[in-house]
Amino acid sequence: MSRRGSDPLKPGEVSVNNLWESFRIFHSRPRGLKERVLRFQKSVHEDFWALRGVNFHLEPGESLAVIGSNGSGKSTLLKCLTRILAPDRGHVAVGGKVATLLELGAGFHGDLSGRDNIFLNGSILGMRKKELEKAYDAIVDYAGVGEFIDNPVRNYSSGMYVRLGFAVAVNVDPDVLLIDEILAVGDASFQEKCYEKMYEFKRAGKTLVLVTHDVNAAASLCDRAILLESGSLVAEGTTREVGAAYLQRLLTDQTGATSHQPPDKPAKRWGLGGARVLSVEILDDGGHSVDAVALGDQIVLRQRVEFMKEVEDPVFAYILRADNGTELATSTSLRRHIKTGRYKPGDVVEVRFAQTMNLLPGRYVFTVMVANRDGSRWLDWWDDCLPFHVLGIAGDKGFVHLESSMELEAVEPASLSEPRHPGD
Amino acid sequence: MKVFEPVPTSAVPPATRKRARTAGRKLQELWDSRELLWSFVVRDLKIRYKNSVLGFAWSLLTPLALMVVFTFIFTKVFVVGPRDFAILFLAGYLPWQYFANSVVNSVAVIVNNSDLIKKVYFPREFLPVATVLSQLVHLALSLAVLGVYLMFKGHNFLPYLPVLLLAMLLLTFFNMGVSMVFAAANVRFRDIQELTPVIFLLWFYGTPIFYSFEMVPAGYKTLLLLNPMTWYLDLFRRVLYFPRSPSAGLVAVAFGLALVSFGLGYGVFLRLARTFAKDV
Structure with a gap:
């Protein structure tokens, strides 16, 4: 049709x-x-x-x-x-x-006053003069420009400038x-x-x-x-x-074709040497390598590490970051006081972290590393080496699924006079 | 959910013609956004006079100074040529300035407002048209100064005021047409904004401004008649210099030139305006 x-x-x-x-x-x-x-x-x-x-x-x-x-x-x-x-x-x-x-401040002219710009910008966005006059006080108020309204906008701080543009645009x-x-x-x-x-x-x-x-x-x-x-x-x-x-x-x-050997980026990988992470993979509960998981999935983060010199009880660790760089979680063998063993040059070890992915849908990335015995020297640090997705659509904001629940209960007014804190 | 095969990148788009918008809708659109045109004119005027102490007085000072200088030169120093040479000159120079400033200021108006063009839709023709209208304000102020001087000298041109207004109106439409063509063409060929001042310098000498049409040798008169500005300046001088009624033929030519310039200019502009957002 x-x-x-x-x-x-x-x-x-x-x-x-x-x-x-x-x-x-x-x-x-x-x-x-x-x-x-x-x-x-x-x-x-x-x-x-x-x-x-x-x-x-x-x-x-x-x-x-x-x-x-x-x-x-x-x-x-x-x-x-x-x-x-x-x-x-x-x-x-x-x-x-x-x-x-969201065309903030379209047509703003630095030499014109805030007042002139409100009307100019408003009419560019297709508003009528009458509507603008009605909204004028609210715009000035929201923008917080106060007595500067008759000054040229080139003297405004960038915050004032953007707020003024936005205050007009929402009308x-x-x-x-x-x-x-x-x-x-x-x-x-x-x-x-x-x-x-x-x-x-x-x-x-x-x-x-x-x-x-x-x-x-x-x-x-x-x-x-x-x-x-x-x-x-x-x-x-x-x-x-x-x-x-x-x-x-x-x-x-x-x-x-699900290749889990990310290209080696020298700038994001550093360390003293002596040990090197060969590969990092996420395995689902069937042991298959995947790059997308669902909320609540049980997974295993598997690293293979090769040693070039003799190392005793090295520390294995990872950092989980959200797409915007926020660190969400870390896990190391050091905190867990695990004796990881003694390795000779040429030895390869497989390290498996089992995890429950209580993450909200989005894009995340693992960073993995190997350190010496007390964790004071990094032998190999591989930044952002394994990106993956958590699938699904969530209305929730944030990154973490805390399995929260909620209860409602009516409170008697009398109970409010009691001390709020047990120690009071 | 319906899923579709992506159109292959090798696919050739259908050769349908673009549907032209009807004139009725265009007029409706212009009417609906008339306040914006006014805002642009006010912006032009305010920016020009912001930070200047005298403000609008400047646009009165220029013609005033010219008048004093030319009266002095042509009555005391260089006493040749027709009577009241200062008036003859100004009656041509002021409309010429209106024309030249309109086009020279319009030529880069699309390119200079590229942020606006790329971000917001509005009738693009408002940019050059607003430039012309703000120049019209200057012309009106300058003519007012000249008018006072004329009355002072005993030239009563007031009975011909309607002719003056008609001349301003026709020249305005002529200016809009030329300004739109220059502004639109400059988006494709940026040389035009460098070229324009040169064109207008030559055009200035090819127009009877500091000489009158009658002073030109017969052989060149035909050539001068090909210059539209010759006709417009003649129309202005009928009122301001002689003053007498223009012939019907003169008015008809001025009207015809305004119609052709505006019609062609607007047509070309609208055609090229389709891709402004991609080219600026």
Whole structure:
């Protein structure tokens, strides 16, 4: 069922029909007239199709997550929806007003006052002067710029600048709201405000399009999702299904024929020598080498270590880090007071750490190391050598699954007068 | 969940034509975002006069200074040429400045606002059009100064004020057309912004500004008539210098030139604007 582009759409309706979008990749770009005239030829370029025949349709009030890895065409699709880019083939139609949430400070001019910039920026984002006048006090208040409002914004601190931009941006009131990588912008309080705004829009029955590679963010906000891969639409369905499909594809792409010998990166590997980690693997309960596990899986982290000189009771250890570098856990034979034994040059030992993976879905990485007897000298330290995924979709934030439970119980007012702390 | 085969990278896109937006929708869009055009004009004016003590007085000072200098030169030092040479000069120079400044300031306006172009959609033509309109404000102020001087000298041009306003309107549309072409072409060929001042320097001498049309030898007159600015300056001088009614033919030519310039310029601009976000 193809819709004609000239049909008037209901406010909040979105129709994308066989959309193709290309960029020119210039092998040698003649920037000016001279080059072009002297060469008697057109510039040497190739068309790169960032979107290939994408179709979807949204009814007013639906929320769609556009999922895909970097370079899959997500942002290009968003730019076509906002009309920043005109479709090269096919067409895009959006009913009513469309706006993005996160173009902070678009069109801000350093020489103009905060007040002037509020109105300029607001009208660039498609707001009416009347709306801005109504929201003006709240904007100034939120931005916390106070008496600086009549000073040129080039004198603002970067925090004031961004807050002012954000305070204007949250006042958009379109029929279709587009959001690009919400988690990539601003600090926690911004993100919270953004989420607040998005839920508010959702409750108000507005259409929402969220572009992301964060499956969890998508799942918490959107009912439907599409998956883009190299510019083609490869899956469409509920956010949970599509999110899971995305993670699955990500894993098969990255690891191919599951080789667990990561390329040796000299910069991330160091040590005094004398022992060397030959391989690191995650084994599932069947003893198979894997690079993705599910929450709660029993796994074994297996290292093989070769010795080049005589070492007595070496220390074996690992560090588990989240994708952002946060250290989540360590385990060493030193703390466990394990006598690991005496090794001669040429000996190889297999070290197995058994673990329960109480980790929330996401990407994690192991670092492994071998140290001398008291752990004061590292013989081999192999940083971030084994990345892996925990599969599934979680609405929870954080990294760790603590198996928490909750109880509710009514409290008699009388009991509140008792001392709160046993020691009081 | 529906799963689709990815379109192979070798696939050739369908050769469908791009669907043109209807004129009605375009007009609706322009009307809906009219406040933005105003914001851009105000931005241009405010930025120009920010940090200057005299502010708007500057745009009055330039014509005033010119008037004093030229009156002095052509009445005391270099007493040749037609009567009231200072007025003849200014009546041509001020509209010329309007035209030249409009285009020279518009040429890089798309490239310089690349951040905005890449991040937000708005009718791109507002950028050059706002530049022209802010120059129109300067023209109006300068003409006001000249008008006071004319009244002081006993030239009563007020009965012809509607003709002056018409001349300003037509020249404005002509300016918009040329400015849009220059601004759009400069996205592809950045040389144009270097070339523009040179073009306008030559164009200045090829336009009857510090000479009058009548002073030109007969053989060159035809050549001068090919220059659109010759017609516009003639229209302004009818009101400000003589003052007398312009012929219907002159008004028709000025109108025709404005129509062709604006129509072609806008068409070219909209065509090239489709890829601005990729090229800036």
